[in-house]
Amino acid sequence: MKKKIKKELWQWAGIIAVLLILYTTGLHTEVIGFAQRGILATGLMNPDVDKTELALKDGSNPRADFNLNLIDSKGAQVSMEALRGKAIFFNIWATWCPPCIAEMPSINKLYNEIKDENVAFIMLSVDDSFEKAIAFSERKGYDFEIYTPNGPLPAMYQSRSIPTTYVIDADGNIVMTHRGIGNYGTKKFIEFMRSIQ
Incomplete structure (x- = not known):
């Protein structure tokens, strides 16, 4: 009985040690993000391309605010x-956002599918240190450009949750808003992006 308790204590000590190492090195975000990528694979978190959370009372889509200045990497x-x-x-x-980390590979897939078309990507980092975001993107090998705001965000893009994704059509209408994790590398979403160019 004592051996069993001792073995369990060592197992728990090992688990706690691993968790502490992950937390102190900052890798816990990536580990959680990796686990959340499994949730994305189920399709439960796919963005709804058939509606916008910002639809106006008359059912039309709101106009995007283009009054935003950015700085690239x-x-x-x-x-x-x-x-x-x-x-x-x-x-x-x-x-520092695990759901953001989890959806990045699907965004990179989307980017590589449609980057040569009439589409732009704004991957806006809200990290306190833009250098940290740049280093992360380079280490992961993502192909899209990342940005930091150069001034305040327009009110319509301020969200209490991240990740938040807005899709704006070529006419300047916000046609989709998705708060939280999403899988953007699906065939349906790629077709949706092509339909709004």
Whole structure:
């Protein structure tokens, strides 16, 4: 009986040690994100491309606010206004957010499928340190550009939860809003992005 208790104590000590190492090294976010990627594979968290959470009372889609200035990973200033006329995939994320980490591979897949079409990607990091976001993106090998805000976010893009994704059609309408984790690499979502260009 004492051997069994001693063995269980050692097992729990090992689990606690692993958790402490993950937490102190900052890898816990990526481990949780990896586990959440399994949830994405079920299809339960797929964004609903048939409706927008921001639909106006008359059922129409709200107009996007293009009054947003950004800085890319190379330090260049970019105006959202310069993207007018393109479909825009706009994702707000952070390196400390496990659901954000979990959906990144599907966003990268989407990006690689449609990057040469009439579409722009705004992957907006809200990390306190943009350098940390840049290092994360480079380490993961993502192909899309990442940005940080260069000034305040327009009110319509302020969300209490991240990740939050807005999809803006080529006419400047917000045609989809998805709060929380999503799988954007599906055939249905890729077709949706092509339909709004």
